[in-house]
Amino acid sequence: MLSDRIAAHGANPAMIFAALGDRTRLSLLTRLSDGQARSIAGLSADTDITRQAVTKHLRVLEEAGLVKSMRIGRESQFAFKPEPFVELRAYLDSVSRQWDDALSRLRTFVED
Amino acid sequence: MLSDRIAAHGANPAMIFAALGDRTRLSLLTRLSDGQARSIAGLSADTDITRQAVTKHLRVLEEAGLVKSMRIGRESQFAFKPEPFVELRAYLDSVSRQWDDALSRLRTFVED
DNA sequence: CATATCGGCAACCTCCTGGTTGCCCTTTAC
DNA sequence: GTAAAGGGCAACCAGGAGGTTGCCGATATG
Numbered sequence: 001m002l003s004d005r006i007a008a009h010g011a012n013p014a015m016i017f018a019a020l021g022d023r024t025r026l027s028l029l030t031r032l033s034d035g036q037a038r039s040i041a042g043l044s045a046d047t048d049i050t051r052q053a054v055t056k057h058l059r060v061l062e063e064a065g066l067v068k069s070m071r072i073g074r075e076s077q078f079a080f081k082p083e084p085f086v087e088l089r090a091y092l093d094s095v096s097r098q099w100d101d102a103l104s105r106l107r108t109f110v111e112d
Numbered sequence: 113m114l115s116d117r118i119a120a121h122g123a124n125p126a127m128i129f130a131a132l133g134d135r136t137r138l139s140l141l142t143r144l145s146d147g148q149a150r151s152i153a154g155l156s157a158d159t160d161i162t163r164q165a166v167t168k169h170l171r172v173l174e175e176a177g178l179v180k181s182m183r184i185g186r187e188s189q190f191a192f193k194p195e196p197f198v199e200l201r202a203y204l205d206s207v208s209r210q211w212d213d214a215l216s217r218l219r220t221f222v223e224d
Numbered sequence: 225c226a227t228a229t230c231g232g233c234a235a236c237c238t239c240c241t242g243g244t245t246g247c248c249c250t251t252t253a254c
Numbered sequence: 255g256t257a258a259a260g261g262g263c264a265a266c267c268a269g270g271a272g273g274t275t276g277c278c279g280a281t282a283t284g
Contacts, residue, residue: 014135021130022242033207035214041260051261053243060241074251074260082211085204092197092204095145099194102147134272153230165273167231172271186230186281229282240271245264252259 011065013091016084019064024049025057029066029080037079123177125203128196131176136161137169141178141192149191 020026028043040058044051058078061067065084069076132138140155152170156163170190173179177196181188 012135014133014138016133017129017138018133021126021133023124023126024242026126026129030207030210033210033214035211035218039260049242050244052245052263055261056242071261076261080211082208085208089201089204092201095142096194096197098142098145099147099192102145106147136272151230161272162274163231164233164275168272183231188231225284227282227284230280232279233277235275237274238272241269242267243269244267246266247263249262250260252257254255254257 011063011084011087013087016064016066016088019060019066022057022060024053025061028054028057029061032067032078032080035080037077039075039077041075043078123175123196123199125199128176128178128200131172131178134169134172136165137173140166140169141173144179144190144192147192149189151187151189153187155190 020029024047027047031043031046032038040051040055043058044054047054058067058069062069062078066081067078068081069078071077132141136159139159143155143158144150152163152167155170156166159166170179170181174181174190178193179190180193181190183189
């Protein structure tokens, strides 16, 4: 099952949220979300931080399952992985649903 | 406008994600998402951390706009605020859309 | 009024995070 | 084969995050 592989990677919602909770990582991920895999050097070119810093961010994204990497020759290519977004949306939906239910209960109570 | 008030509070997506990127805060928020406002003492009762720690987490959630507080007598009540969830969902959607577009472009390219 | 309850403030501690630098190994390019 | 490019590893650093304790002010409660 899909969620098993995610869980096996240890990526709970909090981990995924935490991985997204950084401007730099968010921008890296947004850039990768066009489906094109990019090398570390390629991703570092447009930023003002070091290649090493970019590498660390990419590792965080990878451990959260938001990105996958593969070594090709001397470069390692990083690619977007959409699966955790499903997880996240499910979480947001569950919270929103509980909220909406509370609202509608309140409404029926008031209307009584 | 709604997003203005959010922006005025300084809550960009990264901030909101960061606020959600902690197990304790996530659980506090989930508990509050039933629509019932709770006092700090009430929220601290079910946790194993200090009331002070809970207070700090609540402040983080409040600055991210995920929660609002009001002082009533000697207690301060914290209540769930759904607005940032809209913001978040919009962000997730934008990334997903870009991803889907990339996929469909790839598909038409392959089919050519 | 005396006392418990609720909560703010401040200091402090530890560990993690984001970032840097230096060095070295491997792979490509000339 | 030599040089340049890509990237890993490790050490290091400053600051922030999560948490604690101690104390004190204000509000309810008997």
